[in-house]
Amino acid sequence: MDKERIDKKDHILDAAKPKVLIIGGGFGGLEVAKQLKKSNFDIIMVDKHNYHTFQPLLYQVAIGVIEAESIGFPIRRIFSMHKNFKFYLAEVCEICTEEQKVITIFGDIKYDYLVIATGSTTNFFGNKDIERLVKPMKNIPEAFGIRNTILKNLELISFTSDPAERKALMTFVVVGGGPTGVELAGALGEFRRLVLKKDYHDFDPEEMTIYLVEGKPIVLAAMSDVASAKAKTYLEDLKVEVINGVHVKSYDGIQLTIDNGMTVLTKNVFWAAGVKGDIPDGINPDQILKNGKIQTDEMNRVAGYANVFAIGDAAVIISPATPEGHPGVAQVAIQQGKHLAENLKALSRGRQMQPFSYRDKGSLATIGRNRAVADIGKFRTQGFFAWLIWGIVHIMTLAGFLNRGIILLNWLSNYISRNSDNRIISGELGKDHSAGI
Secondary structure, rough: OOOHHHHHHOOOOOOOEEEEEEEOOOOHHHHHHOOOOOOHHHHEEEEOOOEEEEHHHHHHHHHOOOHHHHEEEEEEEOOOOOOEEEEEEOOOOEEEEEEEEEEOOEEEEEEEEEEEEEOOOEEOOOOOHHHHHHHOOOOHHHHHHHHHHHHHHHHHHHOOHHHHHHHOOOOOEEEOHHHHHHHHHHHHHHHHHHHHHHOOOOOHHOOOOOEEEEEOOOOOOOHHHHHHHHHHHHHHHHHHHEEEOOOOEEOOOOEEEOOOOEEEOEEEEEEOEEEOOOOOEEHHHHOOOOOEEEEEEEOOOOOOOEEEEEOOHHEEEEEOOOOOOOOOOHHHHHHHHHHHHHHHHHHOOOHHHHHOOOOOOOEEEOOOOEEEEEEEEEEEEEEEEHHHHHHHHHHHHEEEOOOHHHHHHHHHHHHHHHOOOOOOOOOOOOHHHOOOO
């Protein structure tokens, strides 16, 4: 596709209607487009993937609990009935605010209103060695990368007689004690408890060591103290060693060094320690904070621009009510998407926009089978009931009826069998994974 093709396709849209260009098909971007279905706007969405990813369940893809396809849903399918919607599969290289266009790898796309909903990417805090050697988990390909690492390294154990090599292959380190890190560490604990003794007969599951490393004094710091303490108890019940108040100093591919002086031999380091905004070039650097997020006003509008907005993990509203911004969860992006759509409608009618106000619907995290923590308003619960709430909420939030059915059947099958079938290693073993008997 070239520039002429993009320009020609744009003529299919109604030239008289203002164009809202949304960069990103995550929770926030989808919600803006959905809410503008019957509006007087033409909607254009650009994303480098042709599917929406349900990120809260990426860790289950990584551990082989569910299929990747069940948490991805084609964007075109979501909007197949929206006549004022167009989609481009492309990566945005630069935003040109003066000319009101974005430059993609295939050509330029014009807009009247721009919504930056590009989400976040992994933050390695400037450590290039760590960035090169650890496994992050922000999208489906990265979740596959973690799954392949786990399964390949377990297979290699059968071919090594070196105790240090064996120890490194059997040691797993999750860096980051937020919901993603806690859920991944818990899933690894359940994997060791339920799967290893069934499927891997040539070594003792007790050899598998799991660490969770977190810089803050507690895990799940954004949740209540009760939820945090219970989550740590659940992790320890699964024999996950939780190390709080420390940071990873370095990693060379086999030795992980923590700033308290501790070293760990491991070939399995999974990074869930932080995120930063994934922002295309072109926005005034003065509006981008150290965490890579765009600072906006309470209408989600980027300072200095009348028609450029940013929502979700790509943005942050700093105000007296939210001095540290809103939490980086899907509900924030969804609510901001709905609110921004209403503000865009107001603008088109000559009315004033209204400030965004976040309604906290609660926080959930699951730590293995029958274990979860839930903070819903002032209501606190843990254990099996919280685990049921967690499952229902995630099923209902998934895009697509078929996806919900697939996930539910997977969960029921895994619950009954205490095992799963999604542990195919993709790709070749390669030189780093070759071995002889």
